[in-house]
Amino acid sequence: MGKLNIKLAFLLLLVNFTYKSTAQNNTAFGTESVLVKTNTSVVLTGETLYYQLYCLNKNTVFSDISEVAYLEVINDRKESVYKTKVSLKNGIGSGDYFIPTTLTTGNYKLIAYTNWMLNNNQNNFFEKDLTIVNPFQEHINMVIDSTSKKSEAYKNETENTSENIPLNLDKGKYLKREKATLLLPKTLDRGNYFLNIRKIDFIPEYPNNETINANINLKENITVLPETRGEIITGFITPKVANSDLNAKIVTLSIPGKNFIFKTTKTNSNGKFIFLIDKQTNTSDCYVQLSESDRENYSITIDKTPSPDLSNLIFSNKTSISSRNLKAIQERSLASQVENVYFSQKKDSLIETSNTDFFFQPTEKKYNLDDFERFRTFKETIVEIVTELNFKDYNQVPSLYLRDIKYNITQSPEPCLVLVDGLQIQNINALLNYNAFQIESISVVDRPYCYGPKIFNGIVSIITKNKDFATIYIDKNILKTTILRPEPAKVYFEPKHEAPNTRSRIPDYRYQLLWKPNIAFKNSEMSIPFYASDISGDYEIILEGLTETGKNVRFYKTFKIE
Structure with missing residues (x-):
């Protein structure tokens, strides 16, 4: 699965290079x-x-x-x-x-x-x-x-x-x-x-x-990329602190919900980024954030669709x-x-969209919490049911880590990727005392996982019963916006x-x-x-x-x- 994502990332880079070709090559494209x-x-x-x-x-x-x-x-x-x-x-x-x-x-x-x-x-x-x-x-x-x-x-x-x-x-x-x-x-x-x-x-x-x-x-210089594989969402980051580096910053996009979308990408030297959305959902609420330790030093802007x-x-x-x-x-x-x-x-x-799979499937282990004795809080549920997970502090912030019990793989110092209804959670304090009776399932990938330009130290995907965690979660470093989406069939x-x-x-x-x-x-x-x-x-x-x-x-x- 990781190798496939590396190939896809390379393909996107190749496509980006191709779009800067001359008018003669553009005509050949059609x-x-x-x-x-x-x-x-x-x-x-x-x-x-x-x-x-x-x-x-x-x-x-x-x-x-x-x-x-x-x-x-x-x-x-x-x-x-x-x-x-x-x-x-x-x-x-x-x-x-x-x-x-x-x-x-x-x-x-x-x-x-x-x-x-x-x-x-x-x-x-x-x-x-x-x-x-x-x-x-x-x-x-x-x-x-x-x-x-x-x-x-x-x-x-x-x-x-x-x-x-x-x-x-x-x-x-x-x-x-x-x-x-x-x-x-x-x-x-x-x-x-x-x-x-x-x-x-x-x-x-x-x-x-x-x-x-x-x-x-066709114009000699291509200014708008064709959406050959799905929707293209572009944007850029702006530094709040002078001399902050704009290059190679990891940016993630979440469209939460039942069939959530989660994407990762990397900025170029000018701080610009591009997402490719190849899955249909019936929501246009979008959450964009930097997956970096210094994310509070940047602001994020999503470009308007070209007209x-x-x-x-x-x-x-x-x-x-x-x-x-x-x-x-x-x-x-x-x-x-x-x-x-x-x-x-x-x-x-x-x-209903027929593509209901998530990007990490079928490598995950899924816990349907109704199959187990219920515990009041998320923290108690992790300790008693999801044995692959444990809590540690990372940069003095409570974080989730995965243990690969079967292969005893040494974990990297970074915490795992935590998703709730598809929204990336980088500060899990809001989860520790969350009412576990509102959680439907917890899925874990207990080994390093390459997705886009980043290797995550495992994945935890939490699905709530109402699929509405994003509406109550507060993080000032997350850009919440509405993007133009195709009308559902x-x-x-x-x-x-x-x-x-x-x-x-x-x-x-x-x-x-x-x-x-x-x-x-x-x-x-x-x-x-x-x-x-x-x-x-x-x-x-x-x-x-x-x-x-x-x-x-x-x-x-x-x-x-x-």
């Missing part, structure tokens, strides 16, 4: 662009904007360079009102953004990019026009155009860029809450698609409002909504409010009504009947069920995506709910 598709281009506050993101190489085929993309919503003052990370798997990612009522009516831009794209000389992000309407605004600043019409895209029942492949519905009209079934034929091209089923309310949308990167040229230059961003479209659409906006807003009232009964489900809520016109106490006022991203189609017939809502009217089905050869295809069909 370029990429981003394409984002949304469920709508006109969204009301209180509604959710859904999106699917494709990261493409120069041949418009799914890129394998970046594993992380960034998506932002920009207002007409060129200010970012929303920013998130999107995890990419084989160049594909998806997510959603609930539009808050704090946003005002107006024109916005949705932009997307990767770190690697920020090294382009120009056209270094994707952009898409977006209109946000706040029905609660006292005075809505919008151009009222009495001649506005529905986008031309809605004229034809079926549209596509290749051969005519029908979207087959079992019926053309449905009763409220009736089950519908959409059939995707096996003749559909292999590729990745998303399915968007929503009400047509004739609020005009922007047709062909996407700007995709073209004529991409593109927005100075040339142009808002050419004006918000244009017909006066006859104001009633439709009010009805749609009311439906959204009703749906939000019942949010707790209609929650989306988070997909979701399974979106889909109601299942037992029979047509079934009435329950929970209303179904959905305008968005179904959003199904990341459909991998492999030339096998696919049946997709969904349910009509309580809102009658005309609805549209849009199946859109990219084929394996990089062709953008789109299919369209309408139906009614009566």
